[in-house]
Amino acid sequence: MKRLLLATLLAGEAFSIRAAAPSIEVHSIARDFATFWDATQDLPPAQRIAAFKQQVVPKFPAF
Structure with missing residues (x-):
């Protein structure tokens, strides 16, 4: 039973669709x-x- 549960969780993780993380761009205006x-x-x-x-x-x- 534990193996079936583990296999199901791993299979679900492998086939899940995730949104790509948004890219973050940093602009420093410290010198300005x-x-x-x-x-x-x-x-x-x-x-x-x-x-x-x-x-x-x-x-x-x-800002």
């Missing part, structure tokens, strides 16, 4: 952000936010 950070430290907050939206946000549109 560090450059932005260094270049805008002396700007007032409102100008810095505007510069961030203009320079950094377009490089990472998913």
Whole structure:
């Protein structure tokens, strides 16, 4: 009985259809952000936010 159960489970596993795992692509903008950070430290907050939206946000549109 145990062998039949084991054979059934293994056969089911062998013939099961699985969806392919989605591929994940990673894009690092760390260097761009560090450059932005260094270049805008002396700007007032409102100008810095505007510069961030203009320079950094377009490089990472998913967010």
